[in-house]
Amino acid sequence: MTNPENVAEHILAGDVRTAARLMRDLDDGRPAAREVLKLLYPHSGRAHIIGITGSPGVGKSTLTDRLIQHLRAVGKTVGVVAVDPTSPFSGGAILGDRIRMQRHALDEGVFIRSLATRGHFGGLTASARAVVTVLDAMGKDVILVETVGVGQDEVEIAGAADTTLVVTVPGLGDDIQALKAGLLEVADLLVVNKADREGAERTFRDLLTMIDMRSAQSAGGWRPKVFMTQAKEDEGVTELLAGIWEHRNFLSKDGGLALRAARVERVRQEFLELLREGVYNRLVQQLSREGLINRIIEDILDKRSDPYSASEAFIRQTLNQK
Amino acid sequence: MTNPENVAEHILAGDVRTAARLMRDLDDGRPAAREVLKLLYPHSGRAHIIGITGSPGVGKSTLTDRLIQHLRAVGKTVGVVAVDPTSPFSGGAILGDRIRMQRHALDEGVFIRSLATRGHFGGLTASARAVVTVLDAMGKDVILVETVGVGQDEVEIAGAADTTLVVTVPGLGDDIQALKAGLLEVADLLVVNKADREGAERTFRDLLTMIDMRSAQSAGGWRPKVFMTQAKEDEGVTELLAGIWEHRNFLSKDGGLALRAARVERVRQEFLELLREGVYNRLVQQLSREGLINRIIEDILDKRSDPYSASEAFIRQTLNQK
DSSP: OOOHHHHHHHHHTTOHHHHHHHHHHHHTTOHHHHHHHHHHGGGOSOSEEEEEEESTTSOHHHHHHHHHHHHHHTTOOEEEEEEOTTOTTTTTHHHHHTGGGGGGTTOTTEEEEEEOSOOTTSSHHHHHHHHHHHHHHTTOSEEEEEEETTSHHHHHHHHTSSEEEEEEOTTOOHHHHHHHHHHHTTOSEEEEOSTTSTTHHHHHHHHHHHHHHHTOOBTTTBOOEEEEOBGGGTBSHHHHHHHHHHHHHHHHHHHHHHHHHHHHHHHHHHHHHHHHHHHHHHHHHHHHHTTHHHHHHHHHHTTSSOHHHHHHHHHHHHBSOO | OOOHHHHHHHHHTTOHHHHHHHHHHHHTTOHHHHHHHHHHGGGOSOSEEEEEEESTTSOHHHHHHHHHHHHHHTTOOEEEEEEOTTOTTTTTHHHHHTGGGGGGTTOTTEEEEEEOSOOTTSSHHHHHHHHHHHHHHTTOSEEEEEEETTSHHHHHHHHTSSEEEEEEOTTOOHHHHHHHHHHHTTOSEEEEOSTTSTTHHHHHHHHHHHHHHHTOOBTTTBOOEEEEOBGGGTBSHHHHHHHHHHHHHHHHHHHHHHHHHHHHHHHHHHHHHHHHHHHHHHHHHHHHHTTHHHHHHHHHHTTSSOHHHHHHHHHHHHBSOO
C-alpha cells in the first residue's frame, strides 16, 4: 500500500479497486488502512443510509436488489453492505443467497460488500460502519445496509441508518411476531413483502394497530409507515422508495434538526465502540507481553484469586484516574 | 441485602431463595452482589458443566428436561442455565418454550435460571458464567447450560462447558448443515434428536463422516461421539448420559490434565471478558462525568476530528503505559 494520503485521494475520486483493497486491509487489521479511514471520515456524511432488516426468509436480499435497480434507474449511485452474522462458520454460504445481486457487479455505479465474520475492529457493527464510511466518502448517493434481524447487534446496525426498513411477510408464527415488536422500535418504514400471500392484508392492519398502540415514533415525531411489496415481481417498490424519500425529507426539514439528532447518536455509538475495542486490545497486548495473563490465570485456578477481583485489580493499576 | 459474607454463607449452604435473590441483584448490577460472587468463586469448580446447543427447533429444551429427570433419578442435584439471546425484546416468550421444564420447579434438587437479555456484566456470556458460578458454589453436581447455537457468543457459551453437546435433527437444510460444521468444532458429543424421523440414519452417518474428515478432536485426543435420541419419548437418553460420563472420565484421567487445560481456557475467557467490560464502564463513567463525551461528538460531527483519532487520543491519555 502506498501512503495513506494517496490511497484516500483515489477513493475520494471514486476508484473502485482501491476501495476494495482498503476494505480487505481493514479486515486484516492493517494500521495503514485505519489511517486512510481517518482521512476519509471528514468526507463522509453526504450519503443517505438505509438500513434493511427482518427475520431470515422474508426476502431482504431480493428487496435490496430491487431497490438498487430503482435507484440506478434514476441515476443514483449505490453502495451495499450485506451483514450476515449467523454464518461465522459457513463462509461461502452467504454468497449463494446473494447471487441475485451480482447482476449489478459489472455496474460501476454499484459497490457491494458482504460481511460475515468479525473483523479486526472487534465487532460486526464497527466493521459495517467502517465500510459505510468508505462508501460514503467514495461519493455513493445511497448506502443500503442489509442485516438479519436476529440479534441485538444486527438490530443496532440497521437502526443506526438514516432510514430503517423492517421487512416482514404474512403469516409468521407468534414468536416472530414477538420479535417484530422489538424491531418495530427501530423501524421508520415497515414492509410486508410477499404481499400476494394469504393474510397480507391482516399483517398490514396488525402492523398499523401495533404502531397506534405503541404510538411508536422515531426522533421528532415521525410515525412509521407500512408498505406492501412483492419484491420478486417488482410490485410496490416504487411506492416504498417514495416513502424513503419522504422520510429523508422529514429528516432534512428545519435545517436538518432530526438528521443531526440521529447522527449524534450514531457518532456516539461509533466512538464508544471503537473506545471499547481499542482499550481492550491495548490491555490484552500488555497482559501478554509481560506473561502476566498466565500468572493471573494460575492464581484464579488455584483459588488464590477470582476473575472479578483480578480484573478489577488490573484495571485499577492500569488507568490513570482512580 | 445483608453483608456479603452472610449471603455467601447461605448460598454455600444451598439456600435457594438467597441464590435467586443474588442472581436478580447481579442482573441489576448491584456492587454488593459482585462482592458475594468473589466470595463464592473459590468454592466453585466441583460441578460438571454440560453445554447443550443447536439450531432452533431441534428439541434442546426437551432434551434438557429429560437429562434433568435422569440425573435426578440417580440422585444428582442439577442447576440449569437457559440462554436465549434471540429474544432481547420478546421478554416472556422464552417462558412458553420452557414450560415443560417447570415441572421440576418444586424439586429442591433442581435450580433453573433463564437469561434472555444482556445483564450488567455487558454480555450474556459473562452473565451465564456468573450464574454457573453461583450454582456450582451452591453444590449442584451437574450444571446444564442450554443455548441456541445461532451466533458466535452462544456457541462460545456452550463451548465453555466441560462437556459440550451439539443437538441436531434429521433433514435440516443445507445452510444449517454448514452451520453444523462450525458447531462440530465445539462438540464433544453430537445428538441426532427426533431420531424417528426419516433420514435419521443418514444424518447419523453424515456426522460420523464429518468427524472422520475433519478428524475433529477436542483437547487431548477425544473423538466426538454421535448419539440418536427421541427426547420426547425418553429414547436414547440413558445411552447419551453414559456418553457424558465417559467424556467426564476422559477429562479426569491422568490426574485431570485435560480438565485443567479446558478450564485454563475458560478462566482466560472469563477474565478477559470481565476486563473488557470493566475498563469500558470506567472510561464511560469518566467521559460522562466531565461532559467530555458531548464535546468529542461535536468535534466529530463538525469534522474537526473522527471517531478513530478521537478514541485513540482518549485511550492514550487514560492509560498509564504508552
